[in-house]
Amino acid sequence: MSGISRRNLIAAAGGVIAMPGLVHAQAAQQLAIATGTTGGVYYPLGGALANYLSRGIPGMSATVEVTGGSVANMQLLGANRVGIAITQVDAAVDALQGRDRFRGRPVAARAIAVLYTNRMQVVTVASTGIRSMEDMKGKRVSTGAPGSATEVMAFRLIEGAGLDRDKDFRARERLSPAESTNAIKDGKLDAYFFVSGVPTSAITDLGATPGVQLVLIDHDQYIPKIVEKYGPVYFPEVIPAGTYPGQTTPNKQMSVGNIMAVRDDMPADLVTKILQVTWTNREDWARVHSAARDFTLAAQKSAAAGIPWHPAAETFWKGQGASL
Incomplete structure (x- = not known):
C-alpha cells in the first residue's frame, strides 16, 4: 500500500465532480475508495485495490479514505464524495431504503461485487468474568466507531439479547477496534464489539498479549429474533478455534456479507474496467488478506448482494459464468 494517500479528494478538486466520486484533472481520473479503520480488513483490501486500479486503468489515480466503516462509507457515497464504498450488506440495504441512519437521505447505491463474510465478534478476556451476552450487564463496553x-x-x-444499550452498561464507548484492544489492555474496558473478516489485526493483537486469555462470546441464538425485525441479512457461522492466539473454543456468531457498492449513475464502462482489474488481481488480493479468498465466482449471488446490481456489473459477472 506504499504511496496510497488518505486525503479528501473532493476538497482538493474544488468540488468539481464529473462522475461519482471521480475528479478529472488534465484528463486524469482520481477515484476515492471508502474503506474503514486501520485495525480492520477494509483498509488493507482497499489499499491494495487502489494500487490495482491505479496500475490497471490508464489515467486512473485511486486512493483510500480511512473512515468509521460501512455507515460512513455509504453516507460518503450518497454525498458523491467517493466512487466506491466497501460496505456490509445491512448498511447498504439501510442506505438504499433510507432507514435508520439514512432516514430522509436514501442512497441510490448498486452492488458491483460480493466480497467476503463479515463476522460479529464480541471480544473480552477471561479476567473480566464475561462468558455470555447477559454477563455484559454492568460492564464497560465499546460498540464500535461512530459511523461504523x-x-x-x-x-x-x-x-436481540434483551439488553438496553443506554441503561444496562456501566459505560458504553464508541472506539475503533485498535483503541478497544488498547483499552482492555489498560484495564479501562471489559469487552467490545467488532464486525470484520477474520482474522483481524486488533483481535490478534489482544490474543497475543502476554498474560491475557482471549474470550469470544457466543451469540448465534439471538439471530432469529434479529432477522425477524431487520430482515434476512444476517446468518449464523462459526469462527474456528485457533483463528486467534489463545482462542481455545469455536465461536458461534452472527455474520453478514460484504460488497463493493457504487452509485447507480457510475458509467458502465468504468464499472466494467474496475471489475476487470479487480477480478484479474484476485489471487494477489487474497495474499494481502485471507478474507479475499472468498471473492469467488460462486459468491456473486443477487441474494448475497442485498441491493440491486449495477447493470454493467450484472453483465460482467454473467459473462464470467456466474448464475447470480
Whole structure:
C-alpha cells in the first residue's frame, strides 16, 4: 500500500465532480475508495485495490479514505464524495431504503461485487468474568466507531439479547477496534464489539498479549429474533478455534456479507474496467488478506448482494459464468 494517500479528494478538486466520486484533472481520473479503520480488513483490501486500479486503468489515480466503516462509507457515497464504498450488506440495504441512519437521505447505491463474510465478534478476556451476552450487564463496553456498521450491528445484537444499550452498561464507548484492544489492555474496558473478516489485526493483537486469555462470546441464538425485525441479512457461522492466539473454543456468531457498492449513475464502462482489474488481481488480493479468498465466482449471488446490481456489473459477472 506504499504511496496510497488518505486525503479528501473532493476538497482538493474544488468540488468539481464529473462522475461519482471521480475528479478529472488534465484528463486524469482520481477515484476515492471508502474503506474503514486501520485495525480492520477494509483498509488493507482497499489499499491494495487502489494500487490495482491505479496500475490497471490508464489515467486512473485511486486512493483510500480511512473512515468509521460501512455507515460512513455509504453516507460518503450518497454525498458523491467517493466512487466506491466497501460496505456490509445491512448498511447498504439501510442506505438504499433510507432507514435508520439514512432516514430522509436514501442512497441510490448498486452492488458491483460480493466480497467476503463479515463476522460479529464480541471480544473480552477471561479476567473480566464475561462468558455470555447477559454477563455484559454492568460492564464497560465499546460498540464500535461512530459511523461504523459494527455500531449498527452491535445495537441490534444488544437489543436481540434483551439488553438496553443506554441503561444496562456501566459505560458504553464508541472506539475503533485498535483503541478497544488498547483499552482492555489498560484495564479501562471489559469487552467490545467488532464486525470484520477474520482474522483481524486488533483481535490478534489482544490474543497475543502476554498474560491475557482471549474470550469470544457466543451469540448465534439471538439471530432469529434479529432477522425477524431487520430482515434476512444476517446468518449464523462459526469462527474456528485457533483463528486467534489463545482462542481455545469455536465461536458461534452472527455474520453478514460484504460488497463493493457504487452509485447507480457510475458509467458502465468504468464499472466494467474496475471489475476487470479487480477480478484479474484476485489471487494477489487474497495474499494481502485471507478474507479475499472468498471473492469467488460462486459468491456473486443477487441474494448475497442485498441491493440491486449495477447493470454493467450484472453483465460482467454473467459473462464470467456466474448464475447470480
